[in-house]
Amino acid sequence: DAGITQSPRYKITETGRQVTLMCHQTWSHSYMFWYRQDLGHGLRLIYYSAAADITDKGEVPDGYVVSRSKTENFPLTLESATRSQTSVYFCASSESVLARRYFGPGTRLTVL
Amino acid sequence: GIQVEQSPPDLILQEGANSTLRCNFSDSVNNLQWFHQNPWGQLINLFYIPSGTKQNGRLSATTVATERYSLLYISSSQTTDSGVYFCAVEGRGAQKLVFGQGTRLTINP
Numbered sequence: 001d002a003g004i005t006q007s008p009r010y011k012i013t014e015t016g017r018q019v020t021l022m023c024h025q026t027w028s029h030s031y032m033f034w035y036r037q038d039l040g041h042g043l044r045l046i047y048y049s050a051a052a053d054i055t056d057k058g059e060v061p062d063g064y065v066v067s068r069s070k071t072e073n074f075p076l077t078l079e080s081a082t083r084s085q086t087s088v089y090f091c092a093s094s095e096s097v098l099a100r101r102y103f104g105p106g107t108r109l110t111v112l
Numbered sequence: 113g114i115q116v117e118q119s120p121p122d123l124i125l126q127e128g129a130n131s132t133l134r135c136n137f138s139d140s141v142n143n144l145q146w147f148h149q150n151p152w153g154q155l156i157n158l159f160y161i162p163s164g165t166k167q168n169g170r171l172s173a174t175t176v177a178t179e180r181y182s183l184l185y186i187s188s189s190q191t192t193d194s195g196v197y198f199c200a201v202e203g204r205g206a207q208k209l210v211f212g213q214g215t216r217l218t219i220n221p
Contacts, residue, residue, distance in 0.1 A: 043198070043211040058208060090155060097207055098143045098162075101200075103155035 003027070006091050006104040014112050019078045021107050023091030031094045032074040033101070034058075034066065036087040043090070049074055050097070081111045114139045114203040116212035124218045125189055133184040133215045135199030143202035143209060144175050146184050150195045158184070158197075189219045 004025040013019050023032065034046040035058075045058030047066040055066050063085060065077045074093075078085055091104040115138040125131055137144075146158040159166050159173040161182065166173055170190075175182040186193055196214040203210075 042213050043200075045208055048207070056207075088153065092155075098202070100157050100160040101145060101209060102157055103147075106153050106155075 004091060004093055004102055004104040006089075006107050008107060009105065010108050012110045012112065013081050015082060016080050019081050019109065021076045021078075021089055021091075021109070023074045023076070023104060025072055025074075025091075025093045025102075025104075027093060027095075027102075028071060029093035029095050029102075030071070031097055031099075032068065033092040033094075034064070034074070034076045035090045035092065035103075036060065037090060037106075038087050046076065046089075078109075081109075083111050085109065086111045113208075114141070114201060114206065114210055116199060116201055116210055118197075118199055118212035118215050120215060121213070122216045122218075124220065127189060127191060127219055127221050129189050129219075131186045131189060131217065133186075133197050133199075133217070135182040135184070135201075135212055137180050137182075137199075137201045139180070139203045141177065141180075141201045142204050143200075144182055145200045145209065146173055146182070147198040147200065148193075148195050149198065149214070150192075155198075186217075189217075191219045191221055193217060194219045 007022045033048040049055045049068040089107045094101045117136045163177045170187045172185045198214045200209045200211045
């Protein structure tokens with residue numbers, strides 16, 4: 001049982017490039033989430049999705065785009081990466097908004 | 113929005129000691145979860161506990177919702193318990209889990 005996986009685990013890119021971070025879960029959880037973790041800011045919600053084709057903004061959505069065409073996948077795209085988007089990105093899923101939230105292993109993104 | 117405060121920010125203990133981590137929150141909640149982030153960065157869900165008490169091995173948690181706090185107890189600490197412990201809460205009517213700043217626990221052999 002793979003659970004929740006993220007790819008790539010590490011990524012280095014340059015300012016202005018488009019980057020897509022992938023998230024896949026095998027539990028058929030309805031809810032999926034993207035967080036970023038930065039020193040001094042803790043974990044902050046970027047976007048979340050309640051089901052396929054339903055997404056909504058979190059705390060820090062600017063500069064990010066998400067889609068959810070299939071229940072199991074929730075990719076996060078940085079359309080034009082900036083240095084301030086250097087961070088560790090975590091994907092998470094849960095059966096419902098109030099259920100236990102399970103996190104993927106994270107993607108460490110560096111924007112030069 | 114709801115505020116979450118964890119204490120202490122740092123805790124250093126010897127192997128075998130017991131510890132209590134506290135999470136205070138500023139408003140009524142319908143969701144409270146405890147997570148452990150290990151030294152490799154993995155976030156592991158420990159408890160979903162909006163109220164009451166739960167136990168899982170050496171770990172237990174208690175949430176007193178009426179007084180707006182939750183406690184995480186770790187007994188007979190092991191070096192593998194090291195890492196950062198996060199409390200996260202979701203206020204009533206909100207659809208966002210807000211994380212505290214965490215308690216960094218270091219267990220020395």
